[in-house]
Amino acid sequence: MGNDWEADIREKGKEQEEIVANIPSPEKQDVAAIPVSRGDIANRRDYDVEHYLQVLVTSYAGRLRKAFAADDFEQLFRLDGQEGLFDRPVEDIEPRWIRCSS
Numbered sequence: 001m002g003n004d005w006e007a008d009i010r011e012k013g014k015e016q017e018e019i020v021a022n023i024p025s026p027e028k029q030d031v032a033a034i035p036v037s038r039g040d041i042a043n044r045r046d047y048d049v050e051h052y053l054q055v056l057v058t059s060y061a062g063r064l065r066k067a068f069a070a071d072d073f074e075q076l077f078r079l080d081g082q083e084g085l086f087d088r089p090v091e092d093i094e095p096r097w098i099r100c101s102s
Contacts, residue, residue: 053079067095 061077068076072093075084 066098068093069096 057077057079064077065073072088075087076090076093078084
């Protein structure tokens with residue numbers, strides 16, 4: 001008297017062999033070639049530009065926050081680049097003088 005579980009294992013093994021046999025090898029797989037020029041590769045961006053602009057403002061430019069008045073800082077480091085209606089000329093913006101006691 002045979003065990004039913006042995007028959008189940010044999011059948012599952014055959015199913016696995018059939019699945020593996022139906023998978024084409026990498027050499028046989030047809031891959032459509034997409035023409036790509038060097039210029040396309042050079043202009044490709046693999047990063048999120050907006051994220052890095054935000055990082056720049058929060059880390060690098062954020063250190064300059066104390067050096068300028070709040071309105072001047074917002075004007076100088078505005079992310080959208082849009083000029084405001086009441087912006088001062090950039091030539092007129094000067095850093096604050098911060099005196100340190102010694």
